[in-house]
Amino acid sequence: QVQLVESGGGLVQAGDSLRLSCAASGRTFASYIMAWFRQAPGKEREFVAAISRSASRTSYADSVKGRFTISRDNARNTVSLQMESLKPEDTAVYYCAASGGAATLFISRRMYDYWGQGAQVTVSS
Numbered sequence: 001q002v003q004l005v006e007s008g009g010g011l012v013q014a015g016d017s018l019r020l021s022c023a024a025s026g027r028t029f030a031s032y033i034m035a036w037f038r039q040a041p042g043k044e045r046e047f048v049a050a051i052s053r054s055a056s057r058t059s060y061a062d063s064v065k066g067r068f069t070i071s072r073d074n075a076r077n078t079v080s081l082q083m084e085s086l087k088p089e090d091t092a093v094y095y096c097a098a099s100g101g102a103a104t105l106f107i108s109r110r111m112y113d114y115w116g117q118g119a120q121v122t123v124s125s
Contacts, residue, residue, distance in 0.1 A: 002026045002114050004096045009119030012086055020081040020119055022096030030054075030074040033099040036081045037109055038092035038121075045095065049081060050105040059105040064090075086123045093118040 003025040012018050020036070035050035049070040050059045058070055067086075072079040079096060097112035106112065 002029065002032060002098050004098060004114055004116035006094065006096050006116040006119035009094065009121045011122045011124065014087055014123055014125050016086050016123070018083045018086060018121060020083070020094055020096075020121070022079045022116055024077045024079070024098065026077070029077040031100065032114075033101075033103065033105060034070075034072055034079040035097045035099070035106070035112060036070060036079075037095045037097055037112075038090075039095070039118075040089075040092040043092075045109050047107040047109070048094070050107070051079065052103065052105060057105060059107065061107075083121070086121075088123050088125045091121060091123050093120050095119075 005023050008020040036048040037045050038048050039045040047061050051070045051072050055072050067084050069082040095118045096116040098114040099112045
């Protein structure tokens with residue numbers, strides 16, 4: 001089992017940058033596929049980015065490709081999301097998630113076993 005705690009959210013202006021971090025408990029962090037999802041008010045939770053166990057592979061939603069970068073540090077049990085050129089439509093609660101199944105970088109939230117409590121990101125225009 002793994003527990004996830006996000007940090008780094010906040011209020012920024014359009015065009016600004018922000019970095020989210022997720023700290024994981026447990027000694028098996030390196031065995032999990034890690035991902036970020038987000039949920040805007042009145043909308044479904046949607047996939048943002050995922051990273052493989054060794055960080056050799058990443059996957060991004062089209063809406064954030066080229067602006068967001070996911071990374072992980074298995075020695076520190078952390079996964080991060082660097083967000084650049086933020087837009088008002090990026091406003092959402094961002095969730096860190098872990099999948100202990102296959103090595104696939106799943107985009108469906110149903111394939112993730114553990115979730116953090118979420119971090120609010122608000123981008124003003």
